[in-house]
Amino acid sequence: MVVVGLTGGIGSGKSTILKCFKSYGVPVYIADTEAKALMNRSKVIRRKLIQLFGEKAYIDQTLNRPYLASKIFNDKTLLAKMNAIVHPKVASHFKRWLKQQDADYVIKEVAIIFENNLQNQYDYIITVVADKERRIQRVMERDNVSKEKVEAVIKNQWSDAKKIEKSDFVIVNNNLQEAKEQAKNIHNNLLKILNH
Template sequence: MVVVGLTGGIGSGKTTILKCFQSIGVPVYIADAEAKALMNRSKVIRRKLIDLFGSDAYKDGTLNRPYLASQIFNDRSVLSKMNAIVHPKVAAHFKRWLKKQNADYVIKEAAIIFENNLENQYNYIITVVADEALRIQRVIKRDNSSEEKVKSIIKNQLSDAEKIKKSDFVILNNDLEDAKKQVFKIHKEILKKIKV
């Protein structure tokens, strides 16, 4: 099965692009969403996160995301420890999901493909980009966040220029109708490459 990675910085519109691919019948796996679900569902992950962060890691039986975010923000080494707990479970879940798919290719969305040097897990990689001002505007609206906070997140992420260099395809997502056309074009190109 051909696995296409889809990545992009915060506010680039990855979810919108994924919906475009889904609408033409491409199975989509969203790694972040699955990680969050597993962090709530898996007893093993729950136990390990409580060992790592303390009893405040969960509140009223569900993951206490603001608390975890504050812990990670104050100590970056904790992030890699948390990822070491969660990522293997997500990878195993993805393998099981992949076996159930019946399509020419699937898309796995992961925000930090390049940051974690995971390029070798994908046959092709699509990076979604958008103008920075538009990305900031989208995240402020979506997360009720401040401009400063969004800018600091963007600054901490790998630049679009770096991602583009390492990608097989790039979608400029400033305009939805234009982005949809790019999705169809890339879909056809991927199918052509697969069928060769």
């Protein structure tokens, strides 16, 4: 099964592009969503996160995301430790999910493929990019956060230029109609390559 990675900085519009691929019948796996679900569902993850962050990691059996975010935002070591707990579980969940799919290819959306040096796990990589100001605006509206907060996240991610260099396909998502066209073209290209 061919696995296509879809990545892009915060606010680039990955979810919108995923909807396009979904509408073409491509199975889609969103790593971030699955990670959050597993952090609530898995007893093993829960136990380890409480060991790492203390009892406040969960409130009423539910992951205390604001608390965790405040802890890991300026602490790379804690973030790495948390990822070491969660990522392997997501990886094995993805493997099980993959076995159940029946399509020419699947898309796995991961926000930080390159930052985490995971590019070798994919047959092809699509990067979604958009103008920085547009991205900041989108995230401020979506998450109700300050411009400074969005810029801090952008600073922690690779630049678009750096990602583009390592990608097989790029979608420029400044104009929705054009972005949809680009997604359609990539889908058709992939089908051509895979059914050659």
